[in-house]
Amino acid sequence: MTLLDVRDLRVSFGRRTKVVAVDGVSLAVAPEETVGLVGESGSGKTTVARAVVGLVRPDSGAIVLDGQPLGRIGRRPAVAHRAVQMVFQDPRSSLNPRMTVASVIDEVWRTHPVTAPDGDRTAALHRLLDDVGLDASVARQRPGELSGGQCQRVSIARALAAKPRLLVCDEAVSALDVSVQAQVLRLLVDLREKHHLAMLFISHDLGVVHQIADRIAVMRRGELVEEGPAADVLGAPQHEYTQSLLEAALELNE
Amino acid sequence: MTTRMPSHAGRTEAARQVTRQPSLLEVSGLVVDLPGPSGGPEIVRVVDGVSFDVPAATTVGLIGESGSGKTMTANALIGLLPDGAETGGELRWRGADLLTATPARRRALRGHEIAMIFQDPLAALNPTQTIARQVGEILRRSGRPRDEVRRRVIELLDRAGVPDPATRADSYPHEFSGGLRQRAVIAMALAGSPALLLADEPTTALDVTVQSRILRLLRSLQDDDGLAMVLVSHDLRVVAHVAQQTVVMYAGRVAERGPTNEVLHRPAHPYTRALVQSVPAVRTRTAIASPLPGTPATPANRPSGCAFHPRCPLARERCKVEQPLIREIAAGQWTACHYAEELQGVRHDPA
Ligand SMILES: Nc1ncnc2c1ncn2[C@@H]1O[C@H](COP(=O)(O)OP(=O)(O)OP(=O)(O)O)[C@@H](O)[C@H]1O
Ligand SMILES: Nc1ncnc2c1ncn2[C@@H]1O[C@H](COP(=O)(O)OP(=O)(O)O)[C@@H](O)[C@H]1O
Numbered sequence: 249m250t251l252l253d254v255r256d257l258r259v260s261f262g263r264r265t266k267v268v269a270v271d272g273v274s275l276a277v278a279p280e281e282t283v284g285l286v287g288e289s290g291s292g293k294t295t296v297a298r299a300v301v302g303l304v305r306p307d308s309g310a311i312v313l314d315g316q317p318l319g320r321i322g323r324r325p326a327v328a329h330r331a332v333q334m335v336f337q338d339p340r341s342s343l344n345p346r347m348t349v350a351s352v353i354d355e356v357w358r359t360h361p362v363t364a365p366d367g368d369r370t371a372a373l374h375r376l377l378d379d380v381g382l383d384a385s386v387a388r389q390r391p392g393e394l395s396g397g398q399c400q401r402v403s404i405a406r407a408l409a410a411k412p413r414l415l416v417c418d419e420a421v422s423a424l425d426v427s428v429q430a431q432v433l434r435l436l437v438d439l440r441e442k443h444h445l446a447m448l449f450i451s452h453d454l455g456v457v458h459q460i461a462d463r464i465a466v467m468r469r470g471e472l473v474e475e476g477p478a479a480d481v482l483g484a485p486q487h488e489y490t491q492s493l494l495e496a497a498l499e500l501n502e
Numbered sequence: 503m504t505t506r507m508p509s510h511a512g513r514t515e516a517a518r519q520v521t522r523q524p525s526l527l528e529v530s531g532l533v534v535d536l537p538g539p540s541g542g543p544e545i546v547r548v549v550d551g552v553s554f555d556v557p558a559a560t561t562v563g564l565i566g567e568s569g570s571g572k573t574m575t576a577n578a579l580i581g582l583l584p585d586g587a588e589t590g591g592e593l594r595w596r597g598a599d600l601l602t603a604t605p606a607r608r609r610a611l612r613g614h615e616i617a618m619i620f621q622d623p624l625a626a627l628n629p630t631q632t633i634a635r636q637v638g639e640i641l642r643r644s645g646r647p648r649d650e651v652r653r654r655v656i657e658l659l660d661r662a663g664v665p666d667p668a669t670r671a672d673s674y675p676h677e678f679s680g681g682l683r684q685r686a687v688i689a690m691a692l693a694g695s696p697a698l699l700l701a702d703e704p705t706t707a708l709d710v711t712v713q714s715r716i717l718r719l720l721r722s723l724q725d726d727d728g729l730a731m732v733l734v735s736h737d738l739r740v741v742a743h744v745a746q747q748t749v750v751m752y753a754g755r756v757a758e759r760g761p762t763n764e765v766l767h768r769p770a771h772p773y774t775r776a777l778v779q780s781v782p783a784v785r786t787r788t789a790i791a792s793p794l795p796g797t798p799a800t801p802a803n804r805p806s807g808c809a810f811h812p813r814c815p816l817a818r819e820r821c822k823v824e825q826p827l828i829r830e831i832a833a834g835q836w837t838a839c840h841y842a843e844e845l846q847g848v849r850h851d852p853a
């Protein structure tokens with residue numbers, strides 16, 4: 249059974265000098281499964297993520313959710329738009345600096361009325377904040393008054409407010425300090441279970457991906473070079489590129 | 503407030519021998535005060551009583567989370583602080599006090615005996631000048647003839663691992679990849695034949711494969727050329743790989759310091775232990791660490807007593823009121839924790 253099916257995706261940028269960012273990527277994510285996407289910078293990970301949530305138009309190929317091909321974000325049926333949510337790398341700049349946390353969440357409820365709580369909105373907001381480990385007092389604050397870890401929790405709350413089925417996390421913990429990184433990873437894993445989420449988890453940190461992913465796909469220059477169960481890809485890599493990534497990765501204990 | 507090292511109780515004779523090798527740089531009770539936000543009356547003590555030694559041909563790793571004062575400490579060593587900064591404590595370079603040295607003497611040290619490289623190689627390079635010109639700058643200023651400068655520049659680029667240096671020397675920074683740029687910056691730092699290199703997050707902006715090559719270069723500069731280094735990084739894996747000594751900072755203070763092997767494998771501070779536990783393994787699957795509560799304290803908002811107490815699993819009443827002085831818990835390993843002996847696996851030589 250497949251939730252998300254990325255079929256032979258191609259994305260390029262620029263008119264005269266064309267940069268082919270994604271060059272024929274196929275990738276499937278089952279319900280409640282976490283797929284890790286790794287590779288060096290510029291390999292096309294972010295572009296795949298942006299295509300999946302409908303922020304870039306592919307040259308060719310398809311993004312299929314529950315058997316239904318999806319277009320750009322504005323053209324998606326409400327149900328599909330809601331079902332795929334993204335958490336970005338930079339916790340601060342992915343939030344509007346002028347909006348309070350309460351209005352960030354309220355905007356989601358206005359965009360997707362079916363997700364809006366029937367009864368007490370304030371109570372629902374506080375439940376949501378509690379879900380991501382934030383104090384209710386944060387509701388009145390703006391991103392500038394919050395730490396990086398808190399901003400990332402707000403981004404996660406914003407994504408969750410839409411009641412998604414697939415969470416796309418693009419370097420969602422990379423900008424965080426290690427002690428805060430562990431908090432956000434724990435949170436993602438707990439929420440994944442509680443809300444039966446599937447995840448496309450992108451990171452250049454192989455260790456973090458190994459902790460969270462069921463399967464791992466490795467990208468190089470716009471192509472997938474290897475894909476399989478996490479333990480196989482990082483334990484016994486087949487492709488020489490994966491091997492070279494692993495060779496270069498440092499371990500604390502060696 | 504200048505914290506002095508307490509007496510060396512509990513050391514063995516052998517340890518005393520080891521620690522007596524002369525240091526290039528001795529930092530003791532270093533304090534940096536910055537003017538508060540928007541020039542307000544309050545000052546912020548961003549570095550608060552930091553002490554460590556840098557022996558010749560040794561790499562000292564400075565680790566800690568964002569805002570813990572790593573960069574401010576490194577910059578204070580070379581006298582590169584923001585306007586209005588006040589420095590206190592003692593910095594001894596080959597035995598002579600640096601903080602009271604004349605500005606001319608400090609300028610002379612900078613770039614010659616002590617050189618610095620930063621996280622962002624692009625910021626360190628001038629986009630309008632060739633690599634050769636920038637690497638050769640310090641040599642030209644010392645009045646060396648042109649062809650000798652050229653020869654030396656090519657040697658330096660070669661030493662820093664720039665391929666085909668005779669041709670590449672005439673490139674501009676934008677023609678270099680990130681890794682090559684960092685090599686050019688390293689060549690530039692080596693031009694003054696320094697004894698100490700301060701490297702602030704030198705590989706943070708680079709991909710893993712490039713990072714591992716740059717780290718190999720830094721290691722060989724130490725092993726083969728006898729360069730001493732202060733390596734600032736938030737990445738414990740980088741420090742574990744390169745540094746013999748490690749200093750762990752928290753909220754502008756030293757939490758723990760000592761031989762890297764001991765600090766990272768038998769930490770004598772609950773904060774170090776938490777950091778170590780939160781680093782995932784790559785080749786094997788590790789469980790996500792049980793995270794510390796809360797967020798890192800900053801110098802502007804430093805909790806009373808032990809700055810780590812609001813997040814510390816071992817904290818008790820005393821920790822809220824009494825700042826732990828740094829003390830030697832085992833030969834060469836120093837901790838600023840009242841209850842370090844309670845940590846599992848920690849070495850402690852009772853006094
Ligand atoms: N130019 C400045 N003016 C005022 N305060 C500053 C300035 N630069 C840094 N600070 C403050 O000094 C403290 C220590 O900063 P520092 O840059 O040394 O941290 P760091 O450990 O290097 O962090 P990072 O890992 O983010 O580089 C922080 O609280 C920071 O906000
Ligand atoms: N909006 C854009 N305009 C032009 N080129 C882009 C754009 N986004 C990405 N690219 C290019 O596409 C390639 C893949 O980038 P990206 O998907 O961001 O990689 P990654 O996330 O793996 O670092 C790179 O060469 C990048 O420069």
Ligand code: SF4
Binds near residue numbers: 814815821
């Ligand atoms: S002094 Fe107290 S609060 Fe500080 S690290 Fe030790 S036990 Fe924890």
Ligand SMILES: [Mg+2]
Binds near residue numbers: 293294419
């Ligand atoms: Mg990216």
Ligand SMILES: [Mg+2]
Binds near residue numbers: 572573574
């Ligand atoms: Mg810094």
